[in-house]
Amino acid sequence: MKKSLAALGTLAIAFTAANSHARDISASGDIGTTGIGFHATIPIKPNVNARVGLGYLGYSYHGRTNDMDYDLSLKAKTYDALLDWYPNTGSSFRLTAGVAYNGNRIDAQARPNSSGSYSIQGNTYDAASFGKVTGNVSFNKFAPYLGIGWGRPKTEKTGWSFATDVGVLLQGSPKTTLTSSGCTAPAPMCAQFSSDVAKENAALHDEVSKFKVYPVLRIGLNYRF
Numbered sequence: 001m002k003k004s005l006a007a008l009g010t011l012a013i014a015f016t017a018a019n020s021h022a023r024d025i026s027a028s029g030d031i032g033t034t035g036i037g038f039h040a041t042i043p044i045k046p047n048v049n050a051r052v053g054l055g056y057l058g059y060s061y062h063g064r065t066n067d068m069d070y071d072l073s074l075k076a077k078t079y080d081a082l083l084d085w086y087p088n089t090g091s092s093f094r095l096t097a098g099v100a101y102n103g104n105r106i107d108a109q110a111r112p113n114s115s116g117s118y119s120i121q122g123n124t125y126d127a128a129s130f131g132k133v134t135g136n137v138s139f140n141k142f143a144p145y146l147g148i149g150w151g152r153p154k155t156e157k158t159g160w161s162f163a164t165d166v167g168v169l170l171q172g173s174p175k176t177t178l179t180s181s182g183c184t185a186p187a188p189m190c191a192q193f194s195s196d197v198a199k200e201n202a203a204l205h206d207e208v209s210k211f212k213v214y215p216v217l218r219i220g221l222n223y224r225f
Helices: 002-024 187-212
Strands: 026-032 035-045 048-064 069-085 093-102 105-111 117-120 123-126 132-138 142-150 159-170 175-181 213-224
Touching (some): 026 159, 035 069, 035 213, 048 187, 069 142, 105 187, 117 187, 123 187, 132 187, 187 213
Antiparallel strands (some): 026 213, 035 048, 048 069, 069 093, 069 105, 093 142, 132 175
């Protein structure tokens, strides 16, 4: 985390140093796997730009482990600081690196089967008596970003231009928390249910481990002031 904070601080300094180029600032709106977003771009050198921005996406879907079905809600929220390097001064192709404050999370709620029961670890529990099974999945708060892209804000006059980002957000191994609540069965049975839910938490972790690397694909429209 210290390295991520240092990187973010370095980029902040770069933006401060670029204040003399404030007249060249451009803004962009974008849409993609990080949701609906906004970025501001300031040139640092002829072939280097700095960007800061944010994005938000809400997405609901169904998932499954070996034992249980889930209603899952992904909330992707990022604030990033990026550096774009153009290998060729006159080209729109760029290499991008940076860091993001990562607010991505997944909320989960177990779905009873067609008979209104949960089946966990070979045991069957009536959902009406054993309550709800809910949890969430969280990731590292600071995540490196690596990617490529196409597009370059205009440098000689005001106007519009297109941009695309393709990359990955390295958000690390997910952390899962799955618990039960509202059990009205006898206490020993509730204790057994809680024990099985704890074991199911490990299975949920395996299911969401593919989100260790979050894919980024954005299409944006720039405007230079």
